Amino acid sequence: MPALLKKEISLFFSSLIAYISMGVFFIVLALNLFIFSGNILDANYATLDAFFTLAPWVLIFLIPAITMRTFAEEKQNGTIELLSTKPITDLQIVVGKYLAALFLWLITFLPTLVYFLAIKKLSLDNAPIDSGATWGSYIGLFFLGAVFVAVGIFSSSISNNQIVAFLVGVFLCYLMYDAFAQLSALPFFEGRIDYIIQSAGLNAHYDSISRGVVDTRDIIYFLTIITLFIIGTRTALESRKW
Template sequence: MLTIFIKELNSYFSSLVAYITIVIFLTAMGLFLWLFPDTSILEYGYAGLDSLFNIAPYLFMFLIPAITMRSLAEEKKEGTFELLATKPLTDWQIVLGKYLAALALVIIAILPTGIYYYTVYHLGGVEGNIDSGAVIGSYIGLILLGGAYVAIGIFCSSITKNQIIAFTIAVFLSFFAFSGFDSISQLLALQKIDDIIINLGINHHYQAISRGVLDTRDLLYFLSVISIFLVLTKTILGGRKW
C-alpha cells in the first residue's frame, strides 16, 4: 500500500495536477474571504472564517473529482492496471494507496489556509476574538468532507475508462450527497420523515461538526460514507474482466 501511496503522490506532484489544485483552491478561498462583497469578512464587521467553510464544500465538488478521475480510469484505459495487478498487492492495498494519496493532496491544499486563520485572529478589534473551537471543528469537518468526496471520486474512477465520465459522475454524486437529501426533504409528501432524510446528507453532519461539537454520530457518519464507497470500489476491482 505504501508503494502505491508514494507512486500516486509523486504522480500528482510530477505533473501540474497538485499545483493547479492547490493554487485554484487557495486563490478562490482568498477571493471569497477577502474580496467578494457577499462573503468578505471585511464586510461582516466581525472576525470569522464562516465564508471559507461555507464555500469550500462546493469548490471541493469540482476540485476533488478532477484529482481522482484519473486514479483508476487512466490505469484501465492505458492497460497498466493488469501490470499493477500482477504485483504482490491486494485490491485493498491498491484502493487504499490511491485513496490516501488523493486525500493527502487535499489536506496539503487545506493546510495553507491556516494563514487566513492567523490573519483573522490578529485582525479583530480585540486580538484573538475568534471562536477557535469552531474553526478547529470546521477544519476537521472539511478534512472529513474531503475524505468522503475522495472516496466517491475513486469509486467513480473505477467504473469507467473515461476520465471525463468519471469526473462528471463524481461531481453529481458529491453534489447529491451534500445537498440532494436536503432538497428531497423539502418535498411535501416527505415532511413527516424530513429529519431522517436530512440526516442522510453530508451537509447536516458537516454543519454540526463546524459548530465545534465533535459528536461521535457525525464522525461515524463520515467514516461510514467513506467505507461504503471504498468497499464498492474494491468490489468493482474484484469483479474486473478487463
C-alpha cells in the first residue's frame, strides 16, 4: 500500500488540478476573510467564524475536484486492470487511495492555520481569541473534509467519466452537508424526527464540534460515514465481478 500511496500523491502533483484547487481554496477564503467587504478587519472582532462558515461551501466543490480522478481515470484508461492484478486486495486499493486523497486534503488544509496566527497577531493588545472554539472548528473542518474525500472517492468509483464523478461528488457532498438540515426545517417534520434528520447531516456535527467541545459522538459519526463510503467504493469497484 505505501507504493500506491506514493504513486497517487505523485500523480496528483503532476497535474495542474492539484495546484489550482489548493490555490483556489486558500485564496478564496483569504479574500473573503481579509479583503472583501464585511471582512474581519471591518468587523473588529478577532474571530474566524466567517472562515468556518464559508469553508464547507468551498469544500463541497473543491474536494470532488481533487478526488474525481481517483477511480474514474483508472477505469477510463484501463489502468485499473493493471492495478487490480498486482498482489493487492480491492479494499487495500480503496483505502490506499483514500489515505492519499486525505493527505492531499491535509496539505490543502494546513496553510489555513496561517489565518489563525494572522488574526492572533492583528488583535489589539493581544486580546484573547476564543482558542477553544477555533481549534474545535479546525478539527471539525478537517473531519468534514475527510468525509467529503470519502464521498468524492465513492463518486469517482461509480463512473468512468471524471466530469460525472465531479458532479455526483458535488451533489452528494451538498446532500450530506446541508440537505438534512434543510429537510428537518420543513414544517411537517416535528419534534424527535426533526432532530434525527438533522443529526443525519454533517452540518449538525460540524456545528457541534465548532463550539469547542470535541464530542466522541460527533467523531464516531464522522468515522462511520467515512467507513460507509469506503465500503460503498469497494462495492462499486467489485461490481466488475458481478
